[in-house]
Amino acid sequence: MKKIDTYPVDGKFGKYGGRFVPEVLMEAVTELEAAYEKAKNDKRFKEELAYYLSEYVGRPTPLYFAENLTRKAGGAKIYLKREDLAHGGAHKINNTIGQALLAKRMGKKRVIAETGAGQHGVATAMACAALGLKAEVYMGVEDTERQKLNVFRMKLLNAQVHPVETGSKTLKDAINEAFRDWVTNIETTYYLIGSVVGPHPYPMIVRDFQSIIGKELKEQFKQKEGRLPDALVACVGGGSNAMGTFYPFENDADVKMYGVEAAGKGITTGKHAASLGAGVEGVFHGMLTYVLQDNEGQIQNTHSISAGLDYPGVGPEHSFLKSLKRAEYVSATDKEAADAFLALSKEEGILPALESSHAVAYAMKLAKKMKKDEFIVVNLSGRGDKDVETIADYLGVKI
Amino acid sequence: MTAINETFQKLKKRKEAALIGYVTAGDPDPKYTPQIAEALIKGGVDILELGLPFSDPIADGPTIQEASIRALKAGTKPKKVLEIAKQIRAKHEVPIVIMTYYNPVFRMGLDSFFRLAKDCLVDGVIVPDLPVEEANDYKKAADACKVDTIFLAAPSTSNERLSNIVTYTSGFLYLVSHFGVTGTKASVENATLQLIKRVLPFTTGRVPLAVGFGISKPEHVKSVVEAGADAVIVGSAFVNIINRNRENRNQMLLELEETALKLKKAALP
Numbered sequence: 001m002k003k004i005d006t007y008p009v010d011g012k013f014g015k016y017g018g019r020f021v022p023e024v025l026m027e028a029v030t031e032l033e034a035a036y037e038k039a040k041n042d043k044r045f046k047e048e049l050a051y052y053l054s055e056y057v058g059r060p061t062p063l064y065f066a067e068n069l070t071r072k073a074g075g076a077k078i079y080l081k082r083e084d085l086a087h088g089g090a091h092k093i094n095n096t097i098g099q100a101l102l103a104k105r106m107g108k109k110r111v112i113a114e115t116g117a118g119q120h121g122v123a124t125a126m127a128c129a130a131l132g133l134k135a136e137v138y139m140g141v142e143d144t145e146r147q148k149l150n151v152f153r154m155k156l157l158n159a160q161v162h163p164v165e166t167g168s169k170t171l172k173d174a175i176n177e178a179f180r181d182w183v184t185n186i187e188t189t190y191y192l193i194g195s196v197v198g199p200h201p202y203p204m205i206v207r208d209f210q211s212i213i214g215k216e217l218k219e220q221f222k223q224k225e226g227r228l229p230d231a232l233v234a235c236v237g238g239g240s241n242a243m244g245t246f247y248p249f250e251n252d253a254d255v256k257m258y259g260v261e262a263a264g265k266g267i268t269t270g271k272h273a274a275s276l277g278a279g280v281e282g283v284f285h286g287m288l289t290y291v292l293q294d295n296e297g298q299i300q301n302t303h304s305i306s307a308g309l310d311y312p313g314v315g316p317e318h319s320f321l322k323s324l325k326r327a328e329y330v331s332a333t334d335k336e337a338a339d340a341f342l343a344l345s346k347e348e349g350i351l352p353a354l355e356s357s358h359a360v361a362y363a364m365k366l367a368k369k370m371k372k373d374e375f376i377v378v379n380l381s382g383r384g385d386k387d388v389e390t391i392a393d394y395l396g397v398k399i
Numbered sequence: 400m401t402a403i404n405e406t407f408q409k410l411k412k413r414k415e416a417a418l419i420g421y422v423t424a425g426d427p428d429p430k431y432t433p434q435i436a437e438a439l440i441k442g443g444v445d446i447l448e449l450g451l452p453f454s455d456p457i458a459d460g461p462t463i464q465e466a467s468i469r470a471l472k473a474g475t476k477p478k479k480v481l482e483i484a485k486q487i488r489a490k491h492e493v494p495i496v497i498m499t500y501y502n503p504v505f506r507m508g509l510d511s512f513f514r515l516a517k518d519c520l521v522d523g524v525i526v527p528d529l530p531v532e533e534a535n536d537y538k539k540a541a542d543a544c545k546v547d548t549i550f551l552a553a554p555s556t557s558n559e560r561l562s563n564i565v566t567y568t569s570g571f572l573y574l575v576s577h578f579g580v581t582g583t584k585a586s587v588e589n590a591t592l593q594l595i596k597r598v599l600p601f602t603t604g605r606v607p608l609a610v611g612f613g614i615s616k617p618e619h620v621k622s623v624v625e626a627g628a629d630a631v632i633v634g635s636a637f638v639n640i641i642n643r644n645r646e647n648r649n650q651m652l653l654e655l656e657e658t659a660l661k662l663k664k665a666a667l668p
Contacts, residue, residue, distance in 0.1 A: 018533050019530060019532060019533065020501055020528050020529060020530070020533055021528060021530065022457070022458045022527050022528055022530075022551070022553070022575075023527075023530055023550075023551045023552060023553040023555075023556060023564075023575065024553040024554070024555055024575060024578060025555075026530050026532075026553075026555070026556070026560065027555040027556065027557060027560075028555065166461075166464055167454065167455065167468075172455065173455075176455050176456075176457050179457040180457060180458075180460070180580050183457075183458070183578060183579060183580060184578055184579040184580065185578070186555060186578055187578070280506075281505075282502050282505060282506060283501045283502045283505050283528070284455070284502060285455075285457075286528070288505075291502070293502065293506065295506070296476050296477050296503060296506065296507075297453075297477070297502040297503035297504075297505065297506030297507070298453065298454040298471065298503070299454045299455050299502070
């Protein structure tokens with residue numbers, strides 16, 4: 001395999017990525033890039049970030065051998081990287097604490113964010129509260145309904161939540177509104193994007209902050225097994241937990257990487273969110289990437305049982321890894337994810353987020369096809385307490 | 400020389416500023432768009448800007464977002480918009496500019512899009528989410544078809560970027576008047592007038608300067624023109640009239656014409 005160089009180059013991952021934003025934002029994204037480049041090499045910033053990651057976020061998160069799940073799957077050994085144990089219950093805090101520190105450094109006092117499932121909104125609210133910044137979160141009305149608990153959590157954490165009534169009233173519309181806020185309040189406001197999406201430099205910044213996941217698990221796995229895992233599995237909506245897991249392994253050719261998208265009710269039904277699996281190249285939310293769209297270039301509505309994967313685009317670096325065939329992108333249906341949620345809960349006593357359940361579902365299938373002395377690491381990106389109501393609905397149980 | 404340039408030259412001789420009128424094509428239904436265009440032209444619009452609706456218009460405020468949704472619901476497809484443009488342009492001298500977002504253009508393919516635009520007598524194209532840094536292929540495809548590429552400048556645009564943008568833009572430069580999205584505003588900010596003064600040295604003698612976003616009343620037009628703009632762009636004010644009178648087409652057309660007339664009057668010497 002050809003070595004993958006450091007990307008992005010000039011804001012692009014191969015041909016993907018870029019900065020397709022209104023002119024008003026060009027200075028802001030350029031300023032952000034410069035501030036980040038400076039911060040990333042600054043000793044004090046690195047120390048500050050390390051401090052918050054260990055003392056506030058609770059890192060490193062464990063790498064847990066899921067013995068019972070391995071037995072049930074009946075094949076390769078399955079390890080879980082426990083991002084569900086990070087503060088807030090998901091990997092999202094790795095990025096929000098990093099970007100909030102950056103916002104503070106840049107002298108911005110107001111932070112805006114979008115959220116789908118509410119996990120990024122909660123993580124933004126937490127980081128901002130800890131660092132004394134004002135947080136305002138855009139969330140589609142559809143999502144505020146299905147994730148009421150997270151809306152209330154954000155309010156408790158001193159964030160203001162703006163329900164978004166436009167378009168499909170989900171994550172993509174929340175991002176649209178955040179962009180509209182940003183162009184209006186650019187001088188005072190930092191836009192804290194929650195995934196490896198958007199215009200350059202966001203996909204790079206978010207990947208870098210999330211790559212702590214892959215770095216830690218590489219070390220932890222070496223200590224436990226004395227080698228590298230054979231396969232990495234992570235769910236992909238925008239793709240930040242997967243990118244954080246994959247990035248430190250991009251040049252380890254023997255480590256296979258699987259990104260699991262939401263197949264919803266099935267790819268053939270059209271009710272899904274598999275941008276890489278069923279989308280075509282397009283330009284959306286500031287980036288050239290795979291997009292679910294119709295023949296005229298209108299963005300399509302998506303469906304997934306998990307709000308966090310319900311997004312018609314995907315991070316440009318994933319499109320790049322797909323084009324290089326370095327990572328393989330597969331999918332799991334709503335039903336497969338729900339079944340995996342139940343399996344992991346029962347077998348290991350761990351409630352996984354419905355997003356992460358997609359990765360668990362695929363890993364169990366993959367394990368069967370692999371040898372018993374081979375290893376899979378699943379990034380368990382979040383915990384499933386927020387999804388208990390959805391699962392009860394799925395089971396037809398009233399709680 | 401392109402039709403847009405000719406229009407500006409003609410107006411310059413008469414010491415008039417141009418009124419550029421925007422409506423979303425297909426709002427509320429594609430069959431009304433030619434009549435709406437006719438009313439605006441009768442009212443004195445010098446350049447017609449037709450919105451090709453996109454599902455996720457991040458640079459637009461609620462007025463044009465809702466118009467885009469209505470147009471898409473009415474089945475307005477990119478090819479239909481270009482056909483409508485051709486139908487209007489074949490009857491009128493007024494240049495037509497298509498304003499859309501990059502994805503519908505990208506999806507059709509740059510060469511196919513501009514060839515079709517040219518065949519449909521389109522004079523220029525505006526894509527607000529395409530900065531010059533990403534526009535090399537786009538510019539080439541447009542130049543090959545002799546379609547004007549109108550780029551935008553904003554209050555945050557540095558002088559350095561401004562001189563670069565001026566080399567990419569043709570037809571006119573679209574100056575975004577304030578930080579924000581499209582939509583009507585009560586008044587023109589002093590900062591907008593300062594901005595026009597800052598930008599003028601870059602455009603004078605090279606390309607006409609058109610100011611848009613938040614301009615809806617004759618007094619706005621007057622102050623922007625007095626500050627030195629060659630053109631004003633009015634969109635949401637017209638789209639609001641269309642929305643208000645969806646059930647009464649005669650009233651809609653009458654109000655559009657009257658409003659255009661008043662705005663154009665404010666652009667006269």
